[in-house]
Amino acid sequence: MSLSDFFSPLIPEKFTPKQGFYTSQLGLKASFYTEKFPELGDEEYDMAIVGVKDDRAAVNNNGCSLGPDYFREQFYLLNEGAFSSRIIDLGNIKAGESIPDTYIALKTVVTELIKLNIIPVIIGGGQDLTYAQYMAYESLEQKVDLVVVDNKFDLEDDGHDENSIATRSDSYLNKIFLHQPNYLFNFSNVGYQTYFVNQDSLKVMNKLYFDVHRLGEFSTEISSVEPVMRNANMVSFDLSAIRSSDASANGNANPNGFYGEQACKIAHYAGLNDKLTSIGFYEFNPAFDDSSQTAMLLAQMVWYFIDGFYNRKKDFPLNPKSQYLIYRASLKDGSGEMLFVKSKKSDRWWMQVPYPTGMSKNERYHLVPCRYEDYMVAVNGEMPDLWWRTYQKLL
16 A cells, blocks of 8 residues: 555645745745655655544544644744755545544555654644554554643543543543553653642652653743654644633644744744654644734744754764763762763753663663753762663663
8 A cells, every 4th residue: 555545645735825936935845745746755745734524533623624724824934944845744634434534544654654764743633643653653563652632631531432442531541551562661741730630640750750740840941842842752732721712723722832932932842852753733723713823833943943954963872972071979878879971062961870780681771861950960979860760761
């Protein structure tokens, strides 16, 4: 089966301004699937825009299936930055006869693009599509570090049989956590708001040693989200995590959340991540979009992701060793020392968490992105929480 079987070709006239695009705008820099499906090999493209026109499982947000086309109207008006972009827009994945059919289509597309070293930039649709995005890594037999930007944990009971792959936008995390075989190594939530979260769900996250971060942690310094994003293989961004004054086009919008410029910064950090291979932006609903403000913000977020990608430092994996500094810190109780690594190129930090004896034949330690503050905790003789949670997951 060809990937073209899943897509509807684009009609450029629908998102091209009457006067046409200026030479510096992305509308003239990107390539498009219009008639003949493009050849994707030969490393010609770095990333692919993939729209998904399915909102049947988007809770309280009917209409978000129209989001991809409205996004394009704003995105291709943006000027190319200080980079030469190699972007292909593959059009929209057609909604399947059933929701699982759509999931299988998206899973297949993401899998094949990653194999070709092309990053899929998914514009949904409901956030339940994150489950299909995740299943692509099962096909690749690759462990996954998943980061979700959301104001809550989507752990509701969806009422589906556990063997069914159907789910909803408020319950897809259950499917991911319980999916077998299990390829999920770590889950991180960025920006949850406590009044939207069941306390039992928080206990589950702590029991699984997952990393969850309240919105308030980033209110004064958004840069603290960078190590979290740097640890992701895949990212799912729910636009309801952005405050309604900055992104009203969502049936679940609420007064509090990230500011628009913070959302752009988070997307930029995701782009900078050397190990990230897919990203999805979900739940944009043009039915609620006054003056196309949210479409503009979403377009700018994707622009910042692309800018981050073309400014990657390529300092992961840590090679050559001459480009890094090793720091050691001893624990107060004398139980051992901790090793930290700092890149000379980017000034970014990692901590080395050793594998338990016999757990890995090929590697002695697991590298975890961290902050300078984690190193300072270790210098003071204490064990950073991030180190401990990671070690427990390695057991």
